[in-house]
Amino acid sequence: MSGLALNNVTKEFGTFTAVNNVELTVPHGTFVCMLGPSGCGKTTLLRMIAGLDLPTGGAINLDGEDITHVPTHKRNLGMVFQSLALFPHLTVGENIAYPLRIRGAPKEDQKKRVDELLAMIHLSGYSDRPVSKLSGGQRQRVAIARALAISPKLFLLDEPLSALDAKLREAMQVELRQLQQQLGITTIVVTHDQREAMTMADTVVVMKGGEIRQAASPIEIYRRPADTFVADFIGSTNLLEAEADSTGHVTVLGQPVSGVSLGADTRKATLSIRPEDIHLTAPGDGALSGTVTFVRDLGGTIETFVDIAGRQIVAVSTPRARPEVTVGQPVGVVLLPDVCVVLAK
C-alpha cells in the first residue's frame, strides 16, 4: 500500500503504556490530524513515526516498507516542531537550502529549489533576509519550506502553529492545508486544537489514554462521534441519559419522549445532541419540559441555557432564529430523532 501504516504500535515507558496497540492507515497524499488531551500519547506516536522513539511493540510501514527500525535520517521525512529550530544566524534562503547543502546538492539546484519554495510560501524576494527579521508567521512558513526542501515522503508537524496568535494561526491553517493539497504530500499534524484539526484534516484521529477512540473525517467525527469522550471533546454537546422500557418507550432525563429510539436491545444509553440541533418550543407537545436559566447573546450566536430536572443543557441559535424566551420561563425542548446520536453505555 502507498502511504503509512501503523500496525499494533505500542510504546511503554517502564510500566507505563503511553501508546497502546495503535492501528492506523494513512493513504498517500492525505492529511491526518492527531488530536487529544494533554498526555494522550500523540507526540509519542509522532516521534515513533519519525524514528525519534522506538516502539516497544508493533510495526510501522511506509509505502510497503517496514521502517520500524530505519533511522530518522533515512526515512525521507520533513519535520516541523513548535520550536521551529531555524538557524538564527542564517538567511531565509540559507535556512531553506540547509538540508540540500548537507546532502551535497549542487549550488544551482539549491538556488532553484529555494526560489520554488519561496514562491510556494509567498515569500519570494526574502531569500537574503536574516530570519531574525521575520514575523512569527513568516518564520513558520520558512520552517515549513525548509522541511519540504528535500521533497519528503512524509511531512510531520508537532503543534506547529501553537506559538502564533489566534488570527494568524487560523490563516496559517488554511495556508498549510492549501500547500499540502498543492503538493499532495502525506502529512501528519499533532495538535490539541480541534478547530485546527477540523480545518486541515482529511482524517481526524482522536486519542485518549494512548488509544485511538475514533479516526474519521472531521464531519463524521462531529456528526457521528463514536463515544461520549469524542462527542464531548469535539465541539460542544449535550449528553443526556436515556432509557428504554421493554416496549421501546424512551425516557430522557426521566421524561417520556416520542420518536427517539435507542436501537434494538439497548435499554440504557447516552444521547449526544449538538446545541445547534436543540429546538425550543412551548411546553408540552412531546418535548422535554425545562426552565430557561440564562441567555448569553454573543452577537453572532445566542446560547440559551435550560434546566431539565436539575441538568443544564444549552441550545444555540442565530440572531434571526432567536427564541423569544426570558430567564425563568418554562419551555419545551424538542429532540429531533435524526440529530440524536445514541452512544451505547
Ligand SMILES: Nc1ncnc2c1ncn2[C@@H]1O[C@H](COP(=O)(O)OP(=O)(O)OP(=O)(O)O)[C@@H](O)[C@H]1O
Ligand atoms: N520519555 C518518557 N519517559 C516516560 N514517560 C514519558 C516519556 N515521554 C512521554 N511520556 C509519557 O507518556 C504520555 C504521553 O506523552 P505525550 O508527550 O505523547 O503526550 P501528548 O498527547 O503529546 O501530550 P501534550 O499535548 O501535553 O504534548 C504522558 O503521560 C507522558 O508523561
